[in-house]
Amino acid sequence: MNDAAPFWEQWSVEFESGLPVYRQIVNLVSAAVASGQLHPGDRLPTIRALHQSLGVNPNTVAKAYRELELKGVITGERGNGSYVQERPLPPRPSAGKRRQRLEGLYQRLVAEAAGCGVAERDLLKYLNQRISCACDHGST
Amino acid sequence: MNDAAPFWEQWSVEFESGLPVYRQIVNLVSAAVASGQLHPGDRLPTIRALHQSLGVNPNTVAKAYRELELKGVITGERGNGSYVQERPLPPRPSAGKRRQRLEGLYQRLVAEAAGCGVAERDLLKYLNQRISCACDHGST
Amino acid sequence: MNDAAPFWEQWSVEFESGLPVYRQIVNLVSAAVASGQLHPGDRLPTIRALHQSLGVNPNTVAKAYRELELKGVITGERGNGSYVQERPLPPRPSAGKRRQRLEGLYQRLVAEAAGCGVAERDLLKYLNQRISCACDHGST
Amino acid sequence: MNDAAPFWEQWSVEFESGLPVYRQIVNLVSAAVASGQLHPGDRLPTIRALHQSLGVNPNTVAKAYRELELKGVITGERGNGSYVQERPLPPRPSAGKRRQRLEGLYQRLVAEAAGCGVAERDLLKYLNQRISCACDHGST
């Protein structure tokens, strides 16, 4: 029952992706918060822990955490770790904005897939199956 | 009725995205080739044209084109424009590789969505509907 | 007796030769790798070091290194230098291709020699002696 | 007995080599003169003829001829073709100079071979065989 390995040890960053590593970390944390893996008040992995787990320089993790603080997602207590904010995320954007962002994200997704040799067709097939999974398990 | 504006004038790059602009361009072209918007032998927009259309420095576009040339997607003819290669894309990667890349892309997608305030739930809903569309029209 | 000066400080580029400087650098590095002066995992001269040593713009060196990276010869680590790839070179081209390239190279060699006043006769004499040397010492 | 195909129809330029096409042409002509394929007073192929034979724009050939005129290798008679100069080449450089140039050429040759995947070992083997040929036939 004791999952000794905390969920964030599954995290990984891709050095080749072009996305700055620190932004990948920001995204990972944001996603964990948004998806409910991390709740308001939860303690984040230490900078040192993430640094080891991701194989990334501590400074890089620190930069990511600083950025997250600026965005109001987490709050750092000096010498005591970082915690998810109580009101962690800005209110869900309006349906219109969401739609627009999703469009953009999807376009980029298709483009990036193509960039590394994966056709939109394969992408859709994969997503479809992914969605079925999600429905079966309930949202994660 | 004749939309004089060539399709690539719809292209745009996001400066905030963290992805290097030249890589976004590489992805855009790759996607256009993979999706059949550009066929082998077709002429690409000139470097200068894209530079104007995207509002980036010509050198940046040139860098993207050079990268595409080395990847074997396009071929630049001096004084004559750039063209899609006859054998435009390297063979489809193996199913394993594809799977792995798709996993990575999906993780990044979720993370980026979270990063700009869109929950995975909304994402899935959007993708689902997107997929239905694709099925209706036949894959593009 | 310890020659403090690293071997690559012997490198030089010819601005008059017509061959783009960055391609000359690509060739120099490729040759060093192929000849065993540089081994897989070895660190390359930093971009800035080569830029000083060769007297060319750092960007030019960076371009050469990028090209080498795409060719799979080296790998650049951000903030950490550039290194020779573990599997440094693509498999030796087929005998046919090699032959063809050698033909081309030889033709150009003769032509360039003529271009600067050296007859093929002298060239052959020189090469002959050069080859004898190589045989004596064993191939390098 | 009538070799309908003049020797210069064997000539070819490599667009990928990086060497400007017009300089390749200069070198080809220089080599032909130096090797005795073209003698003082001989008529050169027309610009138009070379343009067709090489698949190169006439202007490019013209530029090469202009360059050759400046170097004193040929002389253009307006409307009447171009001819090899009477005293076509500057006196053979001193042994020292020759040696130095040959060194340089050889280094570049090795580097370029490496650049396109051919090891020095293969290069030497090829040259060796090439030299034997030349000895058999007498110099060309």
Added chain:
DNA sequence: GTGGTCTAGACCACC
């Protein structure tokens, strides 16, 4: 300090 990206602007080779 190391590699990477981008800009601005110049000049060249080729059509």
Added chain:
DNA sequence: GTGGTCTAGACCACG
């Protein structure tokens, strides 16, 4: 006009 090379100089991500 089109692609290609080079420079100078700025800023960023990473260690």
